[in-house]
Amino acid sequence: MVEGPGGHAVKENIEQQNRTANWPFNWLFRGKTGQSTRKTVTFGDAAEVSGALRWTIASLIVILAMWFISTKVWGLPQAWYDYADEVRAGLSADESYGQRDLLRDCDRAAGNPEEFPGLPACSYEQWLSESVLPSPGQVWDATWDFARNGYSGFTLWQHLWLSFSRLAKGLFWGVAIGVPIGLAMGLSSRWRGIFDPIVELLRPIPPLALIPLFIVWFGIGEEGKVNLLLFAAVWIMIIAARSGVLAVNTTKVHAAYSLGASKAQVLRHVILPNALPEIFTGLRVAIGVCWGTLVAAELLGSSAGLGFTIFKARQFFLLDLMLSAVILISILGVSMDVAMRMAEKRLIPWRGKG
Template sequence: MIVLLIYVAIFAGAYFLVKLLVHRGTRDFTARKTVTFGDESAVRPNRIASVVSVLSIFLLWGAFTGSAWVPGVLHAPGPFTGDAQFTYTATADGVDPDDATVTIRVFAAGTQSDPPPVDPGTGWARNDSDAIAAWRSGLVRVDRNDDLGRDAGHRVIAINGQLIAPGKEVLTDFGRIGMSPKGTLNVEPAKGWQMEPIWLPPPEAVVARMIDIARNGYRDSTLWEHLGWSLFRVVAGFFFGALAGIPLGYAMGLSDWFRGWFDPIVEFMRPVPPLALIPLVIIWAGIGETGKIILLFLAALWIMAIAARSGVSGVSISKVHAAYSLGASKAQIMRHVIIPNSLPDIFTGARVAMGVCWGTVVAAELVAAEKGAGMMIMVASKFQLTDIVIMGIILIGVIGFGIDMLMRAAERALVPWRGKG
């Protein structure tokens, strides 16, 4: 919730700052258009907003992980580390209550430390020490070195002068001290707002891991082999899906018989997530490469069929009548009218299908894959290697974004008439 509120504040602040400093000094002729609100042609991505958005996400990531790449003044409060003390008051049978001090050494996660040496003192309750890792808690048996133990009725009744009982807690400057039902103290140092590296490592740890895997590989394969196999599976599955889906969509758009025959099948399979087909694909095609490509083929097939059908259905009938009036044959109408006018919808469907295939490849590579970005992510997750998981997610996103950019460029080159009537 804190991160969300900060992100919303950055969004609002950046918006008004850009409006105040940038737009005031530039001439924007978009406002001269007769219609702007609701006009898609009047809306273009604001490049400043895009840059600020990416930087904001990186800043929040670094701030809440204590990244060395983010100035320390911007870091969110981190977990307590260092030495801290608290005093407990204990009672025992036949003696007066006595006080003793416990020194707690809180060390950084991923390192080791011994309890600091302390002077035991002169009372029957002896001073003690312990060591606890940051973001963790620990049970501290303060009676283990006292002259009188639990067999003599040893019982802690106060922490730093505040009464405590089983199930209760006392807040200190460095964290929380609770008491278990059996009377053992549970010391929990303050965790702060930063994320523990096992849950979210800082950006530099992810980059360092990526460099290491790029040099030395992971699971007997280089990083580029993992990404290459994922890319090959996605492209192969998409290619065969488009190869079958586009003609099917054209047939459904041009023939009432084909549409009546295949429409129930397409509409039934369209909402079925590809992940639900994994058990069936394993039974039919096994766990080899064929099964993975078939799964991605099915992920792309229905999308491409619907896109092609929508493209054919959206062709203006006036263009078809004009072609007939000029003496065009059905083959000529198909080549010069229907295909060119349906290509924009097909390219849109191709971009959606490619995105779905990228989202499915991780699941497809769960099935006994030896190489692939999805396999790398899933194996790393079993060992809680979060930096590898995040690295794989980022690389999949970057490659998917790059493919989408290439498909947009291909659409602009091959379908320059899109949106021009």
């Protein structure tokens, strides 16, 4: 018990803290160690901002639930599914594959009674039809079939590997060319004057607009695809490296020179470490842009790859397969971004700490 003039207020404050600590959902607001943070200032402190796994999982659950609810068929009788299964069982594999979308759509099949004699009466309520967005179950079935049987003569893993290898090559050369040019532009007025018109003229051009030219210049082989991805990544890396150099605090540079450091030592120990956060941010942005450009890159005479799968499935209106390939691209992109975050924490632990 606290005695004195302010004893009653202090006691109430302690009781309020105890009640707050016993809230059933207090764990949602605690830090990584399970204890509330004791920092006085958190807003604006980059070291205090990190991903919360529980909120990420909750967000994904909400997205999947909304997807399921909006695409679920409400009120479709079981007789319809039984009839569709019987019809599919009597068809060959190719015929069944071709009739699948028709059998799934109650209204379209009901409009052709001569084609489906004995069709049971069907009525249903559905927010989004399959012609707009397949359900999660249909996309899962398409992904499972893709993994077991492949598509267009290639297995799923071959499609994944070809797409990933193309992206990795284009991204590698984009970083290898873009980072030195960006550093040079940030460190030298002469080099900035030389490269600035080139960067500012070519950077706004979307890679999709150059597909015909890349076909003429590099053909329809792997070289054209890799160069298109390089074009998408190099300007991002140039801007990121240049911004990283310009963001270096000049007092650190002056301090290094006052201690007798040479230009090479200043570049290695001061400029590069302080520019790395911007370079890593540019690399993460370039990964996302390259995945988006990959679909267009695989239009250049490709016979395999996730982008090729999307475009070929579009020709046959296989929306579930298209969405399956899109989700695979998204998963690969997120995996690469998570790997970059982990590398960033390991290589530049000083980020956000001044």
